[in-house]
Amino acid sequence: MLIWTAIIRPLVAITVLALLSSCSAVKLAYTNLPELGYWWIDGYADLGDSQSVQLRADLTGLQEWHRATELIKVADLLQQISGNAQADTTAQQVCRLFDQVRERVDAVRVQSEPTAVLLAMSLSPTQIGHMESKLEKGNAEWRRKWATGDRAERQKKRVEASVERAEQFYGTLDDRQRAVLRAGMAASSFDPQRSFAQRLRRQQDLLQTLRTLSGANGTGKPTVAQAGAMLSAYLDRAVQSPDPAYQAYAQAAIQDSCQTYAQLHNSTNAQQRTRAIARFAAYERDARELARQP
Secondary structure (H helix, E strand, O other), rough: HHHHHHHEEEEHHHHOOOOOOOOOHHHHHHHHHHHHHHHHHHHHHHHHHHHHHHHHHHHHHHHHHHHOOOOHHHHHHHHHHHHOOOOOOOHHHHHHHHHHHHHHHHHHHHHHHHHHHHHHHHHOHHHHHHOOOOOOHHHHHHHHHOOOOOOHHHHHHHHHHHHHHHHHHHOOOOOOHHHHHHHHHHHHOOHHHHHHHHHHHHHHHHHHHHHHHOOOOOOOOOOHHHHHHHHHHHHHHHHHOOOOOHHHHHHHHHHHHHHHHHHHHHHOHHHHHHHHHHHHHHHHHHHHHHOOOO
């Protein structure tokens, strides 16, 4: 659901610390989160005036809730990461961190669902069509980036992206460390065609859910309670595919990533770990400062 994704994306970026390059960027993104979320959603749904007013207010309220209840939990998680970063790690520990991040994401999901329901019920067929067109453009870009070229070219792109993320925390990786990432990507079970098919499934599921919630499918609008149950069921399917085979594939991909990043961390030297710890500590300070702001 778009309102959920609009809030989740920046919050995950803040929590995982993988998409932003500086602490000032985190603070700026968080401070402007309602406005960033609004423009992201509006870019998909082309909202009307009344929808815009309501959404801006709802996003501001959601940020206030997150600042009051969740930021301290994010800060505690960052403190834990910083405290553990000096020692070697295991794939199990990395996956546990992933699970802890997902717990914070799930908390935002639950809090944002009522707002998402009301927005979904207000969408017109034209707005849903606009959203479908936007999704198709994003799919073309995804295919261009991750599903074109031969396997070696795709793997090179994935390694380059992973190196860039890692160097934000550890600094420059040496040849041996880059080789760790290359080997991890080579052994990964990631299948772009399979992932793209699942992406399309989620999108069609989303569009059909929105048509049902808004009454655009001609069957009439559900009650708010019914709509809430339908949205929650969609989000469950979006997070965990109803296809058992894909569930197994996705879990294997997560395990592969945990193993690769554990091996990368274990290959770093004392200077690189000190740099990473300083970065995590800076993010933690930012989270605690943001939590104290009114």
